[in-house]
Structures are given as structure tokens and as C-alpha cells.
Amino acid sequence: MQDSYRELFLSESQEYLTIISNCLVKLEENPSDKNSINEIFRCVHTLKGMAATMGYEKLSHLAHETEDLLDAVRNHKIKLSGEITDTLFQAMDVLEQLFQEIKLKQESRIDTAAILQSLKRHLTGGESPSPEPPGAQPDTAPVASAQPAELFSFSTEELKHLKEVKSKFPFVYKIVISLVRDCVMKEARAFLVFTNLRRLGEIITSVPSLDQLKEGKFELVFTVVLATNELQGSLQQELAVLSDVDQINIFRLDVAEMTAVSSAVSSDKHEPEVAAAAAGPVAATAVKKIQSMRISVERLDKIMNLMGELAIAKIRLLQIVQSYKIETLEEVSFALDRLISALQDEVMQTRLLPVAYVLDAFPRVVRDISRKQNKEVELEIAGSDIELDRVVLDEISDPLLHLVRNSVDHGLEIPDDRKKLGKNPRGKIFIRVSRQKGQIYIEVGDDGRGIVFQSVRKTAIKKGLITEEEAATLDEKKILDLITLPGFSTADKVTDISGRGVGLDVVKSKIEYLGGRLDFETKANEGSKFILTLPLTLAIIKAMLVQVGKEVYAVPLINIRETIKIEAKDIKILQSFEVVKVRDEIIPIIRLNKELGITSKAPSENEKDTRVSLVIVEYGKKALGLAVSQVLGEQDIAVKPLGSWIKRTKGIAGATILGDGRVALILDIMSLK
Amino acid sequence: MKRVMIVDDALFMRQMISKILISEGYEVCSEASCATEAVEKYKKFKPDLVTMDIVMPMMEELDGIGAVREIVKLDPQARILICSVMGQQSLVVEAIRAGARDFVTKPVQPERLIVAVRNILNNT
Structure with a gap:
């Protein structure tokens, strides 16, 4: 149960992280971009909530601090500076690492103190904040906590309990209590809230459970279902006097409806639990219809494999039918043929994902590299909505990344040099995806210096890859063969971006392994372009x-x-x-x-x-x-x-x-x- | 004027808390430095509120929690505010079970102490 939530949590979080990272890049380019900051804020906020619900304290804490900073920027309390953007990028990185840990089910070892401090520093306007009091931020490993707060289920026992107290306590409320953020000893605080609630009526259930609350397995929010004879207003008053409580939201639940469900349920012994989604002041038992679901890649592979077998059996059948000439059999087998072809197309579709899945990470990567290299780069991505087989997509993400890095590192000149050449100081990197005749074309290129034949020749001779005579006959076609030879690099010096030996040879062999092709075009001073031709699918x-x-x-x-x-x-x-x-x-x-x-x-x-x-x-x-x-x-x-x-x-x-x-x-x- | 009794083994803490409360217009009617003394003085002064440190050196057989229990036994309406250092969660939970109304943590933050005191005294 917890595991399935975890998967969902992780995959959803990934989507948010991607959005955040892209918006941050946009925001950096245009600090007054309101939409981006709002979008980031929204995503971080959602992440925080999700992490809190799952009991990942470090994550939600970091998200919270990030949110605070974003909020201040959003409300113009703080002006967005390059430094703040950098900090936000760093915070994203740490968030990613934390997710990685969760993904690998590792004990949390990441120290978030430094990033928390720099977030706070911006918020307090440069002053160094007092260090966190020890214990205020428990260093616990991610703890399994509870189900998402919105939806909880009453067990038959709890429903029975509700029925029993109905005459004594006619009102049932769902009370969502959020403690203040700097709440200390939240376990004891939660217990105190419980104790106070008990004076007012009967607690039916809570999420997380009281035991989990006492062990601190919650973030700052918990939900209690209380049966009482207090009216909503007086309940609010009674609870308002609790200290360290930030917010109390009270929703009335409809007992009659729930107990009715309960009797229906108790007649059906197979379904001991009924989900009650209390989403508003009046309880609604309607559960959202499922619009999409996640299927493991493994299962899709199996289906695809069976599909292949089916297609083969179909061809055999058609061959046999043709040799017998029985009209009715022909009819049905042709119908079968069409259906199987249609089915095959549909199954294929399930394997496809937009290239955006890979390309979405690129704006950030390009930003990071170009910063390190003091180059100004504009990234153009076209056709990222084109869909590609998941397996192919997985395999090309590294090669693509390498090509892009290569372009920034070797292709683009530094702004000063570009100015001298009469070019826009801001270099351009492009990734263009297109689909033609069942093949995918991906062009990765730049408007940089292009490959200078002379320097390739020199390097190749120096490294003993070709002889002087061969070098003399070097033409554009052979350049690619040369630069994709293992161990070739014309970079003047080794940087941490390229020139570390993992070269174009790896890219080339990967693409070819996928049944694709790598082509190359270059023009001195105008730029170079790699063209990847890939099959739509491998299956x-x-x-x-x-x-x-x-x-x-x-x-x-x-x-x-x-x-x-x-x-x-x-x-x-x-x-x-x-x-x-x-x-x-x-x-x-x-x-x-x-x-x-x-x-x-x-x-x-x-x-x-x-x-x-x-x-x-x-x-x-x-x-x-x-x-x-x-x-x-x-x-x-x-x-x-x-x-x-x-x-x-x-x-x-x-x-x-x-x-x-x-x-x-x-x-x-x-x-x- | 509401009358408060301060129970803490450290004179420094007693002075600090009493300074905060007096500045807010409360009367500090009594101070006690151990659990037994607290129970005795509660009987005598009947304060509106007690601030109580729950970790105090054992004097006789009564500790902080014991004092809370004794006082609540004497006066079910007794309003006790726990002052505890951080990390003593189980003790605090124990004190709440025994009838304490609220808690604040040491080092005492004046605003929090004031809010807690006000909340308890309003919520009779």
C-alpha cells in the first residue's frame, strides 16, 4: 500500500520538478515573468504538501523554506536577483537528491542545513539567521505515515462507533489542524490538541493515527474526525485558544449518509472498508473517476511481446486461409487481420512518450554549462511533442546530452569572439525533432565556429589516427568518421564538460545500436549540426x-x-x-x-x-x-x-x-x- | 488581576518568567523551587495559573508530573502551564494526561509564554 503511494508520489514529483526547473530557466532570463514564478510557487507548494503527507520531513521542510522565499519574491517583498535564482536552482538540486534517496530507499544522508540557511538568508535580507535549535528539525529518515489527507476511509468499526455515539453527539466534523511552522515538540502538541478535543466529544479517527502522531510521524498537518454536540462556530472558538496552532479547518460530515453506507457495507462482508472523501463543508461520497493509470513498463513490454506473437500467428493464418479458398473463413480472417493491426497500433501507442520527457531537462543543463563556460546561450527546442518509443527515448537521452554539451563546449565561441566575428554574442543551440516516414529525425546543432578542418587534421595526425597523406584528402564526409573515433577530441583542454574520453564514438555506437544513424554537417564559422535518424520503435x-x-x-x-x-x-x-x-x-x-x-x-x-x-x-x-x-x-x-x-x-x-x-x-x- | 505561581528549580528561570508576566500585568503571587513546595503553596495561595517546570531534581518522592497530579487532585479546575526543555516529549505528554493545559518550551520565548498564559486564562 505504502509502496504504491510511494511510486505515485515519486513519478508525480518528478513532473513537478521538471516544471520548476524549466520555469526557473525562464525566470532567470526574464526576472519579471510573473507566470513562471507563480507556476514555480504552485509546484513547490504541491510538492511540500505531498512530501508532508508521505512523511518525508526533510523534503517538505526544504520545500517549505523555498516556498517562503518564492512567496516573498512573488509579493515583491524581495527583488529577484541572480543570487536568489542561483539559490533556487541549488534548492531544486537538493530536492532532486532527496527524491533520489527516496527512490533508492536509502537512509537520508543529505544535509539540507546549508541550503536552508541560504534560503533563509535571502529571506531575512542578507543577515545570517540564528541556527536552527537542535531537535526542531528532526533528522529522521523518511517515515511511512499515512494516506493522502483528503481521502480517508472509515473502517466498519469506526462506522459502528459513529452510529453508537450518534444520539449523544449528533454532529460529526472533520477537523484539519495545521500547527505553526516553528512548532516545537509537535508530538506533544498534537497530543494536547487531542486531549482538548476529547473534552468536546468523541474522536472517531484521525489521519495519521494517534500512535503515529505521538511518534511524530507527521508533518505539521493532521486530520481528526470528531463526534460532538458543539456547533461548528463554538467548536472553532474552543479550538482557537490552543497555542502553536496555525490553522483549523472544520468540515461537517453527514453522519446519516455514512452510517447508511455502513449498513450497506456490513451486509457485504467482502468489502470491509468504505472510502469517504470529505471534500467540502458537506460530505460528498463521490470518488473521482480515474482518468488515467500507471502501468509498469515491464507489463507493457509483455503486452508488446504478445502482440508480436499475435501478429505472426495472424500472418500464418492468412497464408493458410489463402490456400483453402473458403469464403466465410476468408471473411472472418480478414476482419481479424484488420482488428489485430488496429490493436497493434494501439499497443504501440502505449509505448510512446513525447520527446519532451528527455528534452525538458535540457534548458537547465544548457544553462549550467554555459554559465560555467561564461558563454551566452539560447536554446531552441522544436518538436518536443513528437512521440517516440520509451526504450529508444531512454537510450538517446545520454547521447543527446553529450551532443548538446559538445555544442556548447566546442561549437560556440565566447561572446567576445562572437562579437568580433559580427555574430550575436548570444550563441544558439537548437534541438529539432521531426518525424518522417516512420523515422524520427533529431537535429542537434549550434551556430558556432563549425569544425575547422585544419584543427581536426592536426589533432588526427598528432594522435596518429591518420597519416599525413590521408589528411590531405580529408573531406567533410570523412570528418564525422574521424571525430567519432574513440579517443578523439579537439578541445584545447580537458574540462569537466567534455574531453574526458567519453566522446562522440560512444554517441555514434549507441545510435547505431538502436538501429539509427548519425550524420554530421558543418560549415566553418556558421556552425555544425548532428542529425540523428532513429526508428520509431525497437519492437x-x-x-x-x-x-x-x-x-x-x-x-x-x-x-x-x-x-x-x-x-x-x-x-x-x-x-x-x-x-x-x-x-x-x-x-x-x-x-x-x-x-x-x-x-x-x-x-x-x-x-x-x-x-x-x-x-x-x-x-x-x-x-x-x-x-x-x-x-x-x-x-x-x-x-x-x-x-x-x-x-x-x-x-x-x-x-x-x-x-x-x-x-x-x-x-x-x-x-x- | 490574575495571580500566577511560578515553579522552577532555577532562580534565573523564575525571575525571567516572573519579569515577563509582570510586564504583561499579571501578579506573581508565589514561587516554588520544588514539587513538594509547589503543592504546598498551591493549597495556600490558590493561584489562577501555575507555570511548572517538569524536570526538577527529585525532592522527597514528588517530581514535576507528580506535582501536576497532586494539584489537579486538589483542584480539578487548576490551570497548569508546563515549561519544558525540548526533547522531553514523553514527559510533556504525561503531564498533559495528568491535566496540564498547555506547554511552552525552554528557552522561554516571551511571546509564546504570554499567548499560552492568555489562552489558558481565557479558556476557563
């Missing part, structure tokens, strides 16, 4: 089926440039490699049967046919011709991961099951070369 891909001997292989369509037939005599030998000239391009040939060790002959293979089928695939900007026995055609295939024992086989990326039940291996073009 179902379009592939070309080819026959090699008696075996069938699938080549991902994303890798294929074209399929052609060439005359065997056109194949030439160049430096002991077979090559063929296609439209003035020399393309090396790999004979798949040799490469994969297949000796069988394809049934259709005709000794007299002098032509060779070639599937021309691309990696980077290079082409490679795969010689196969026969090209069978294009098909959607469901990718099945390979078992761990053959996972690392060179040239094989996965497997799929064909319509006739045969298994076809999916070729991994990148590792073939």
Missing part, C-alpha cells in the same frame, strides 16, 4: 527479407539504400577486396554466405544466372553491398531479443519469427563491416 521494425543459401535473414530497412542486381563480371578486385562501381561510387562487397558460413545453395539459385543480388546498406555515409542469393521482400517484423548466450554474436542483432513459423535472424549491419 517492430520494417525489414527486407533476403535469402542466403537456404536461410532467411532480415535486414532493417533503415540501413538499406537500395537493392540491385549486378553482373558478376562487374565485380572487381581492389586491394584483395571485392568491389563494384555503382553510379560512380566504389562499393565494397561482402558475400553473406561466406561471412555467415553458409554452404547450402538456395533452391532458386540458378547456376546460369550470372547476376548477383546486392543489398546496398549504409552506415554513416559509407555504403556496403551485401551479396545475397535472393531478395524476398519487405515486411514488418517483431524483434525478439536473443538469449544472453548468443547475444554478442557478430553480425546478428536479434531474431524474428516469420509468417511460416521459421526463425530469421536480423542482421546487424554495423558489426558486419
Whole structure:
């Protein structure tokens, strides 16, 4: 129970943190942006409430202090300075760390004292505040506390209790009590409130429970349900005299309605609890309809996997139906075909998430890096609403981050240099996402200095990656190959942002592992741009089926440039490699049967046919011709991961099951070369 | 004028509390430095309110809580305000159970003390 709340709490908090971080960036650019500050305030406030309800004291305390500062800024008591924004950013970081701890179920080790102090310092206008009295801010690890305060359930026992006292205490109130923020010994305070309430009537229940309250497992707010014969007004008066109580909100609950539910419930023994949501002065038992729910990624994967199997079974069925020519069977199987296709699309949709999930973190990252480097950067993000498979999204977030860092670090010049070149001192970084023909294009680039061939050449020769002669023939196409070689970096010095060895080679291999492509364009003094081409999903891909001997292989369509037939005599030998000239391009040939060790002959293979089928695939900007026995055609295939024992086989990326039940291996073009 | 009795083993504390209360227009009718003395003086002076430190050196067999119990036994309407150092939650809870009306923590913050005293005396 507690765990499921925790998950919900964490995922929701993450959303708020993202909003806050983005708004902070906006606010920094435009300190008078009222909407942003209000939005931040709202999110921090909600976070505080959630954290308090969950019993995460440090979190809610920090959120509270942040809220105070924000409130002062919002009400123009304090002017927003760069320093304050920095502190707010820091506070966000600490909040994130605290969430991380909760996520990992770690004991809380993070010291929030420093950030609390600087928040307070701004609030008091620069004076150093007196240190927190010891014990006022208990350093307890996150404690499980209770359900969200708004909704609590009466057990049958409590309902029985309500019924019993009905004649004596006709009124039932839900009383929400908030203690003052600097309340000391809140446990004893809560007990005192309870003691006072007991003088006025009967306490039916409380959230958190009295025991939890006595152990301090609550933030500053708790809710009590009291049966009494006091009217609301006099109750308010009676409670007003309690010290250290900040706020008391009293809501009348409708006993008749609840006890009615109780009798209905007691006749149904399977449902011992009924939820009573007391949301207003008059109790409403209506529970909000659930509009969306969270499903674990694991389950979605399972569904997707079954979907793949279903699609395969469907193809088999269609093939069989075609050979029997029974009209009614055909009808129903075609209907089935349509339904399964529609279902497949829907299931696919569940796996998709907007790229914003990843890109939302970027404004903050860019801000941080550009600050460190004293560069002025404007980030443009376009197309962040485009949806992408969750798995792909997960995998590309690091590479994207690297590319962006790379652009700020290497691409953009410092403002002074930009001025000298007649450019806007504020550099521009852009991330543009677009979707074309079942593929996703992501462009990451800048309007910086571009890649200076000379410096790449020099570095490459110095590092012994190419010879002087090779360097002389270096063209734009080969630049990418060069800068994505492991260990290449032209950064003048190593910074903590880039140049630490994790280079473009990692980005490139990651993208290729995903069945994507990385391209590169650059122009001296105008900027550079990386173009990522990615499949929409990894689970179902379009592939070309080819026959090699008696075996069938699938080549991902994303890798294929074209399929052609060439005359065997056109194949030439160049430096002991077979090559063929296609439209003035020399393309090396790999004979798949040799490469994969297949000796069988394809049934259709005709000794007299002098032509060779070639599937021309691309990696980077290079082409490679795969010689196969026969090209069978294009098909959607469901990718099945390979078992761990053959996972690392060179040239094989996965497997799929064909319509006739045969298994076809999916070729991994990148590792073939 | 409402009459207050101050119970605390430390003279300094008694003086401080009494200074705060007098400045607010209360009469400090008596002071006691231990639990037994507090019970005796309560009988004698019948103050409107008692401020009581619950952690006092044991004199005879009566501690602060015991004093609260004794006084409430003598006078169910007795109004007792606990003064306690922080961290003595269980003792405070015990005192509330015994009938104390409210508590403040040491070091005593004048505003809080005043608010608590006022609240108790108004809420007869």
C-alpha cells in the first residue's frame, strides 16, 4: 500500500520538478515573468504538501523554506536577483537528491542545513539567521505515515462507533489542524490538541493515527474526525485558544449518509472498508473517476511481446486461409487481420512518450554549462511533442546530452569572439525533432565556429589516427568518421564538460545500436549540426527479407539504400577486396554466405544466372553491398531479443519469427563491416 | 488581576518568567523551587495559573508530573502551564494526561509564554 503511494508520489514529483526547473530557466532570463514564478510557487507548494503527507520531513521542510522565499519574491517583498535564482536552482538540486534517496530507499544522508540557511538568508535580507535549535528539525529518515489527507476511509468499526455515539453527539466534523511552522515538540502538541478535543466529544479517527502522531510521524498537518454536540462556530472558538496552532479547518460530515453506507457495507462482508472523501463543508461520497493509470513498463513490454506473437500467428493464418479458398473463413480472417493491426497500433501507442520527457531537462543543463563556460546561450527546442518509443527515448537521452554539451563546449565561441566575428554574442543551440516516414529525425546543432578542418587534421595526425597523406584528402564526409573515433577530441583542454574520453564514438555506437544513424554537417564559422535518424520503435521494425543459401535473414530497412542486381563480371578486385562501381561510387562487397558460413545453395539459385543480388546498406555515409542469393521482400517484423548466450554474436542483432513459423535472424549491419 | 505561581528549580528561570508576566500585568503571587513546595503553596495561595517546570531534581518522592497530579487532585479546575526543555516529549505528554493545559518550551520565548498564559486564562 505504502509502496504504491510511494511510486505515485515519486513519478508525480518528478513532473513537478521538471516544471520548476524549466520555469526557473525562464525566470532567470526574464526576472519579471510573473507566470513562471507563480507556476514555480504552485509546484513547490504541491510538492511540500505531498512530501508532508508521505512523511518525508526533510523534503517538505526544504520545500517549505523555498516556498517562503518564492512567496516573498512573488509579493515583491524581495527583488529577484541572480543570487536568489542561483539559490533556487541549488534548492531544486537538493530536492532532486532527496527524491533520489527516496527512490533508492536509502537512509537520508543529505544535509539540507546549508541550503536552508541560504534560503533563509535571502529571506531575512542578507543577515545570517540564528541556527536552527537542535531537535526542531528532526533528522529522521523518511517515515511511512499515512494516506493522502483528503481521502480517508472509515473502517466498519469506526462506522459502528459513529452510529453508537450518534444520539449523544449528533454532529460529526472533520477537523484539519495545521500547527505553526516553528512548532516545537509537535508530538506533544498534537497530543494536547487531542486531549482538548476529547473534552468536546468523541474522536472517531484521525489521519495519521494517534500512535503515529505521538511518534511524530507527521508533518505539521493532521486530520481528526470528531463526534460532538458543539456547533461548528463554538467548536472553532474552543479550538482557537490552543497555542502553536496555525490553522483549523472544520468540515461537517453527514453522519446519516455514512452510517447508511455502513449498513450497506456490513451486509457485504467482502468489502470491509468504505472510502469517504470529505471534500467540502458537506460530505460528498463521490470518488473521482480515474482518468488515467500507471502501468509498469515491464507489463507493457509483455503486452508488446504478445502482440508480436499475435501478429505472426495472424500472418500464418492468412497464408493458410489463402490456400483453402473458403469464403466465410476468408471473411472472418480478414476482419481479424484488420482488428489485430488496429490493436497493434494501439499497443504501440502505449509505448510512446513525447520527446519532451528527455528534452525538458535540457534548458537547465544548457544553462549550467554555459554559465560555467561564461558563454551566452539560447536554446531552441522544436518538436518536443513528437512521440517516440520509451526504450529508444531512454537510450538517446545520454547521447543527446553529450551532443548538446559538445555544442556548447566546442561549437560556440565566447561572446567576445562572437562579437568580433559580427555574430550575436548570444550563441544558439537548437534541438529539432521531426518525424518522417516512420523515422524520427533529431537535429542537434549550434551556430558556432563549425569544425575547422585544419584543427581536426592536426589533432588526427598528432594522435596518429591518420597519416599525413590521408589528411590531405580529408573531406567533410570523412570528418564525422574521424571525430567519432574513440579517443578523439579537439578541445584545447580537458574540462569537466567534455574531453574526458567519453566522446562522440560512444554517441555514434549507441545510435547505431538502436538501429539509427548519425550524420554530421558543418560549415566553418556558421556552425555544425548532428542529425540523428532513429526508428520509431525497437519492437517492430520494417525489414527486407533476403535469402542466403537456404536461410532467411532480415535486414532493417533503415540501413538499406537500395537493392540491385549486378553482373558478376562487374565485380572487381581492389586491394584483395571485392568491389563494384555503382553510379560512380566504389562499393565494397561482402558475400553473406561466406561471412555467415553458409554452404547450402538456395533452391532458386540458378547456376546460369550470372547476376548477383546486392543489398546496398549504409552506415554513416559509407555504403556496403551485401551479396545475397535472393531478395524476398519487405515486411514488418517483431524483434525478439536473443538469449544472453548468443547475444554478442557478430553480425546478428536479434531474431524474428516469420509468417511460416521459421526463425530469421536480423542482421546487424554495423558489426558486419 | 490574575495571580500566577511560578515553579522552577532555577532562580534565573523564575525571575525571567516572573519579569515577563509582570510586564504583561499579571501578579506573581508565589514561587516554588520544588514539587513538594509547589503543592504546598498551591493549597495556600490558590493561584489562577501555575507555570511548572517538569524536570526538577527529585525532592522527597514528588517530581514535576507528580506535582501536576497532586494539584489537579486538589483542584480539578487548576490551570497548569508546563515549561519544558525540548526533547522531553514523553514527559510533556504525561503531564498533559495528568491535566496540564498547555506547554511552552525552554528557552522561554516571551511571546509564546504570554499567548499560552492568555489562552489558558481565557479558556476557563
